Amino acid sequence: MFALRRTALPSLSLARGYAATGNVSTLLLVEHKDNKVAASTLNALTAASTLGGSVTALVAGNAPEAVVGEVSKLAGVSKVLVAKDAAFTHALPETYSSLLVETQKKHGFTHLIASHSAFGKNVMPRAAALLDVAQVSDITAISSADTFVRPIYAGNAIATVKSNDSIKVITVRGTAFPAAGHADAAAPSEDAPAATAGTxxxxxxxxxxxSDRPELDSASRxxxxxxxxKNGENFGLLYDMADKIGAAVGASRAAVDAGYVDNSLQIGQTGxxxxxELYVAVGISGAIQHLAGMKDSKTIVAINKDPEAPIFQVADYGLVADLFTAVPELTKKL
Known part of the structure; x- marks a missing residue:
């Protein structure tokens, strides 16, 4: 049996624009891997630029020259601080948090910003603790220099929070802000303060x-x-479809906990x-923890044999069918 459902897709995006007041200066922590800037850092840069004032990017690494060159040409970056040391080779959070704190103390930044990625979630709370301030996590919009919007209760409610701390430590949900573009001229760079190696x-x-497939965080499909x-071997059906359309493959927490796939593929509140642009949910019931990680997708397609599965409530297109029949048929026609 086949069925088609269309529903309005819920969105966490709110208006992001205000008249900046006060003396705002922002330090953006740049995440990078294999000499490439993480895509989520470009979204965090857009959020940082929204605050008004100047945005300084902090790049740390054993040999960060290529990353510094890329970051200096991003729109919105006024200066790049460079921390070149072997201690930053493996991005240990204790070392990075020490660097953030020393940099803030020297330059007096009012805002410290990073992406709400595994890297950002590892480093920023430590920096906030060292500075004795409260962190504002996973923001999706900015109302003013001290007021931010963030989802709570797995995205089922939206909270507007105000921070009275003199230093704001913030992580940004990458999917809520567009990626920053490139500038015509490169921003200047200088050395960052020395940091104490974490113990x-x-x-x-x-x-x-x-994998030759796109990265899950930045894939368009x-x-x-x-x-x-039912088992990990059956994920081969999804890999076949993904290869046809150039998609990344992910999984719900239930599939990861069952040992079907590695936890690096987990999508959701804890993933x-x-x-x-396109999200295809196959054999996923639609628990709120999973919906929190994907419901901002532009088009959602759900394939499930249970017509009452919660995933259909957020799906633009729903296919009520046995996935072991439907997925091979769809793959064959792609």
Missing amino acids: GSEFVSEHMQK VIAGGRGM KIVAP
Whole structure:
């Protein structure tokens, strides 16, 4: 049996514009990997620019020259502070948070901003604790230099919060702000203050999964599977479809907890937040924790044999069918 449903897609995006007041200066923590700036940092830069005042980018690494060159040409960046040291090679949060605090103390920044990625969520709370201020997390809009909008209760409510701290430590939901563009001229750079190497942890090893598919965080198309996939081998159906349309593959927490796929593919409140042009949910019931991570997608397609599955409430297109029949048929016709 097939069914079609259309619903209005809920949005967390609010108006972002105000007359900046006071002396605002912002420090943007740049996340990078393999000499490339993380896409979410470009969204955080747009948020930083919205605050008004100057935006200084902080780049740290063992050999950050290529990243510094890229960041200096981003629109909105007035200066780049460079911390070149082997201590930043593996992005240990204790070392980065110490660098943030020393940089703030020297230059007197009023706002410290980073993306609400795993990297930002690891570093920024430590910096806030060292500065003895409260962090404002996962903002989706800016009302003023001290007032921000953020989702709570897995996105089922929107809170407007005001920070009275003299220093604002903020993480930004990347999907809520457009990516920053490039400037005509490069911003100047100078050395950042020295930071104390963190003693709370040390790098042991890193195991990365390599894939030719797009990165889940920045992909324009995402196909995600849930508990309905029944096992990890059946995710091959989604990989076949993803290869046809150049999509990334993700999963619900239920699928990850069941051991079907690696937790790096998890989408949701405790996973990655995505907002692609196309999101295909296969065998996903639609728990609120999962919806919090994908309901800002431009077009949502749901495939589930249960017509009462909550995922259909946010889907633009719904297909009530056995996924093991529907997915191969769709893949064949793509």
